[in-house]
Amino acid sequence: MRIDEESAKNTRTLPFAGASNFRDLGGYPGHGGRGVKWRCLFRSDHLADLTAQDRALFATLGVARAVDFRGQAESAASAYVFPGVAYHPLAIEPTVVQRALELQRSGRQLSAQDAVGLMQETYRGFVHDSAPRFAALFRLLLDERQTPLVFHCTAGKDRTGFAAALILLALGVARDLVMQDYLLTNALYRRPKGVGSHTSEEVLAVLWRVQEEFLNAALHRVDQDFGGVAAYLADALGVDSAAQRELAGRYLRAP
Template sequence: MQQQLSTLSSSPTRSLPLTGASNFRDLGGYTGHGGQPVKWRRLFRSDHLAALTPQDQALLAELGVARAVDFRGQAESAAHAYALPGVARHPLAIEPTVVQRALELQRAGRQLTAQDAVALMQETYRGFVHDNAPRFAALFRLLLASDAPTVFHCTAGKDRTGFAAALILLALGVPRDVVMHDYLLTNALYQRPPGMGSNAPEEVLRVLWRVQEEFLDAALHSVDSDFGGVQAYLVEVLGVDAAAQKELAGRYLQAV
């Protein structure tokens, strides 16, 4: 195990081999402002951390992870609670809405289709931009308070976490096409838990448990059309002004 940890530390890899979390990965290496790469081993994104094995926890300790930002809603957190030695958990609850809306449609006699599911996901992502901005603002305050290695996550690490990762990378000057590439990596990594949502048609589940460009695009289009772009959204809505963005770059971009 020690040899594996040393190898990971000396030769950074984006996806980390955890047994209890399939979508745990590093945001390092992407090129940001001024051609400076995002520092490795500072910012991690993941699915939930309640199933980590002792070996997984040892790997997080080796990586120096000191903070976990948890975007899960109250019921999700209660159902899969965790406490990791040496890791401070910061709950920034964003309640899930897709399942609730899907159930409302079903109660109204509507048989859900994949197209319905895509529309629900897009509506959810627009909600991140408008309704959940305070949670993402709090995330940036944490990142500005300390550059201690941090993991942020929700349940699957794909939607709430995906939008948070996009905001961080965009704030650091990473181009949108690269941000989208990082977002879509979930489809290659995340392993859907068996039996989840088994009452819904498989075509619907394939939408709900994966990510599509249309989802993140819905959020970014809302940022552009409703707020005048990412820069204005960062400053006016999330409170990440020019000085804060400079501080972020100093903390999380590698000087070249």
């Protein structure tokens, strides 16, 4: 079956009532024009609110591993268990809210520009500070089980967004398509009601959405500090050229 036919047969987003940002990474052209396999790699917002109908749909996907990037308090507040699904907590503690509160305590009213700066700082922090967690994700992608996997955080947009970008770039997907996948959050994610009621809508629109400037802040740091994604994968995450070829063999369709 040709890649375009395979893509037509599958859908990127799935109709979960309790997870608006759940989607498949399949179909994007990678190394040699080979498409990323469908129904192998999924990204999502948190999974604790899946309804009974959602859980039935989830079971049809064959997902056997769930990687949770939420911090300890986040995961404790919205825990989940799925029969037959191995749970892998790789906590990356959220920092934006803490930094925003620090600004407010100093007497400064948080502006949209401040929020953009905080988000960019957070993404730059992913590159070095969270490297052990992303390295662990790639070890799971390369382990012997080779079963479908979902990775997520709370909203599925920042920690998850950077992880998805790293996976797609490792598979040879072009940066413009990686950015396209990243920005899909803005069309899909439904912000929880009542969140940030004391914060201006202008600021909330920054904190609960994604912008090219956020992901680019991290990718520019990767390029600046490591000379590119391939070197970052090898030097910071332990995914050398042989491992990158193994990833391609596992997650790209045959020529």
